[in-house]
Amino acid sequence: MSSRTDQTESRNDSSGDHLPDQREGGAVAEADDPFADPGLPPHEPRRQDIDERAARRSERTVAFLFTLSMLATVGFIASYVAIPIDEIVFIWPFGHISGLNFALGLTLGLALFCIGAGAIHWARTLMSDEEVAEERHAVEATPEVKAHVLEEFAKGAAESQIGRRKLARNTLLGALGLVPLAGVVLLRDLGPLPEDKLHHTAWQEGSLIINEATLQPLRPEDITVGSLTQAMPEGLDPHAENFHAEIAKAAVMLVRLEPEDIKDPRSAEWGHEGILCYSKICTHIGCPATLYEQQSHHALCPCHQSTFDLADGAKVLFGPAGHPLPQLRITVNDEGFLQALGDFEEPPGPSFWERG
Numbered sequence: 196m197s198s199r200t201d202q203t204e205s206r207n208d209s210s211g212d213h214l215p216d217q218r219e220g221g222a223v224a225e226a227d228d229p230f231a232d233p234g235l236p237p238h239e240p241r242r243q244d245i246d247e248r249a250a251r252r253s254e255r256t257v258a259f260l261f262t263l264s265m266l267a268t269v270g271f272i273a274s275y276v277a278i279p280i281d282e283i284v285f286i287w288p289f290g291h292i293s294g295l296n297f298a299l300g301l302t303l304g305l306a307l308f309c310i311g312a313g314a315i316h317w318a319r320t321l322m323s324d325e326e327v328a329e330e331r332h333a334v335e336a337t338p339e340v341k342a343h344v345l346e347e348f349a350k351g352a353a354e355s356q357i358g359r360r361k362l363a364r365n366t367l368l369g370a371l372g373l374v375p376l377a378g379v380v381l382l383r384d385l386g387p388l389p390e391d392k393l394h395h396t397a398w399q400e401g402s403l404i405i406n407e408a409t410l411q412p413l414r415p416e417d418i419t420v421g422s423l424t425q426a427m428p429e430g431l432d433p434h435a436e437n438f439h440a441e442i443a444k445a446a447v448m449l450v451r452l453e454p455e456d457i458k459d460p461r462s463a464e465w466g467h468e469g470i471l472c473y474s475k476i477c478t479h480i481g482c483p484a485t486l487y488e489q490q491s492h493h494a495l496c497p498c499h500q501s502t503f504d505l506a507d508g509a510k511v512l513f514g515p516a517g518h519p520l521p522q523l524r525i526t527v528n529d530e531g532f533l534q535a536l537g538d539f540e541e542p543p544g545p546s547f548w549e550r551g
């Protein structure tokens with residue numbers, strides 16, 4: 196403590212009159228080198244270093260902690276064997292909990308804590324606490340070592356006859372060149388190429404728009420101003436193997452805006468009486484962007500806060516998304532149900548290489 200205070204004082208004093216004293220391994224400060232290495236403070240022996248009885252007491256404390264750890268480990272094994280898995284006990288302040296879990300956690304925690312505490316106590320009181328400074332040397336090899344290594348390398352090359360045995364050398368190079376191809380072939384295990392699957396979804400001309408919650412086809416009167424309805428195309432079987440792959444591309448949301456609120460004429464034209472149908476898959480990395488703010492007509496993606504203006508072609512107003520949400524062209528069929536006029540005109544969801 197006192198040596199630290201000395202150092203602080205000497206650091207605060209820039210006059211040069213009270214430069215640090217020379218310490219163990221240090222250099223004397225001189226006029227042209229006022230920041231000479233102060234060296235290490237002198238070692239101050241601890242009580243255990245000079246009093247054997249104190250050292251024995253510390254040893255007994257360490258041994259006690261290690262013994263306690265052993266007992267806790269035995270307790271862990273005994274709890275595992277003896278306590279039924281469905282035993283519920285009341286432990287304040289946790290309430291009713293599994294007796295087995297409590298016993299296992301307590302005994303294992305105690306066993307590990309005692310090993311750590313014993314090791315720390317040992318290190319702080321019994322192991323040597325003398326500070327030593329290890330001088331650093333240049334890492335670079337000396338010119339002699341470099342010359343020796345080059346000489347050894349040339350000698351090894353000559354002994355291997357790699358220059359003379361051209362057949363062996365060339366076939367070795369061929370083998371080494373071909374071996375990475377095995378790794379390239381294994382790339383096939385990544386699965387089939389996506390081909391143009393990302394450009395197509397389950398929507399097609401005439402697909403009924405199904406409420407995702409009720410699985411019933413939607414009519415225009417089901418979509419009210421201010422609400423957001425999540426939907427999917429008819430014909431997707433939730434139990435089918437490819438359901439999740441298909442719904443990940445085809446999921447949509449429908450909103451109804453007052454016609455005069457729609458800023459983008461193309462958007463209005465692709466909708467039906469103010470009902471607009473957009474992909475709900477965020478174009479950043481694919482979360483559902485379905486937090487709807489009905490006053491501003493903004494859809495917010497909860498993952499990274501991308502915000503889309505549904506009144507203006509779902510343009511990105513904020514956040515990391517790179518594209519507007521694609522819009523689905525919709526109409527109403529003869530039976531009064533909402534249906535798609537075709538697939539999306541651009542791939543829904545996050546960007547990918549070929550999309551740019």
Ligand code: FES
Nearest residue numbers: 477479480496499
């Ligand atoms: S996934 Fe929507 S903002 Fe990141």
